[in-house]
Amino acid sequence: MNNSIKLISIDKKYNNEIIFKNFSIEFEENKIHIIFGPSGIGKTTLLNIIAQIEDFDKGKIINNHTVSYVFQEDRLLPWLNVYENIEFVLKSIINKKNREKIIKNNLKLVKLENHLYKFPNELSGGMQRRVALARAFSYPSSLLLMDEPFKGLDLKLKKEIISDFLNLYKSSNKTIILVTHDIKEAKLLNGIIYDISKLKKISTL
Template identity: 45%
Template sequence: MIKLDRVGKTLGRTRVLSDFSLCVEKGKITCIIGPSGCGKTTLLQLMAGLEQPDTGRITGTEEARVSYVFQEPRLLLWKTVAQNIAFVLQDVVTPARRQELIKEYLSMVGLYEYRDSYPKALSGGMKQRLALCRAFAYPHDFLLMDEPFKSLDTPLRLGLVRQVARIWQANPQTVVLVTHDIMDALLLGHRVIVLSARPAAILDDIRIDVPLAQRNVVQEPLPGYHARMLAVLEAENKKSFPNL
């Protein structure tokens, strides 16, 4: 379990977090949504150890292995699809196990036939699938994902969200997903944390018990959760922009 206890963080002159507390549950997907600029990415960076809190404590991450998916794929352009995954595995698993993981994850997202191709030959969606494969294949204690579907069109976005759900079901892991899209949270989140504008505070904490494989955004209870999240976010938006 990752635990943030009364964490405070200022970036420049901006107070991003103040007395912020959160426990991330093991073996579940926790989604964090909220207004743009509210501190979602800062939370991930604190959990990953890329930033340090000014006040408060973060526990559960000591000596933990972290896998991180950024908004952009950040692939090694001079390495093939298979080599991009092998690169992060070279010091942590045996060569035989490395090949097993490469085949397993590339097959899972339909990229195995492209294993000898270079990233420049891939579409945007394929590059993001590769980035997701690489992150899931790396042996980790928890996975952090920072709006990995942000730049994708809706059909491709939904396809990737479904693929992430299948990957997680095959190997349930602790995941924290930051997103601005309620649909992502509905389809992937076991728990959804709705944040306020900065300094971020938790406005709502929603638990969705429907198995990932059975989720349908037009069937209850998901439309009800959608309405609940939207109402909270709209109320927060009116506070920030009362004249709109």
């Protein structure tokens, strides 16, 4: 069964500015899809439309997946430790035994298995980013949307965290749609790269 995500002939305006006009794209399931393009071109808007947290003016979306979203900020809760930050999003849907197994496994994949009880202010920026990734992959969604998840990292740290991201992806059964303005970063992700500038031009021809 084809369970791809499809956007069909989408129109979207902000005030009088056209963001998308007759825009169509399809994302195959269980792949990493990277939306590449400069700031302000509509990458985050596209994610928001897929997540159904932003309306569009015309067109159709076919998406039968459960969705989770990683925003640009890590958004860790400062009063909860690493374990609790991940457990917080799982409490109402997964029993305690399975929660523990999922959390510890994903923290091991990002090399934080020895930091379960540290609080966000005790972690480096890179470690906080890893916790946010582990939390995102712990939630039982089939579609994970990620808005510039590696932004602001130096190249060395970015490569390390992308390696951890790929380990999490390989152990999951998720479809990933990720946006970035950095083509070098996009090429490190071993996914399908879409240049949104070119796609938008094609859609209006």
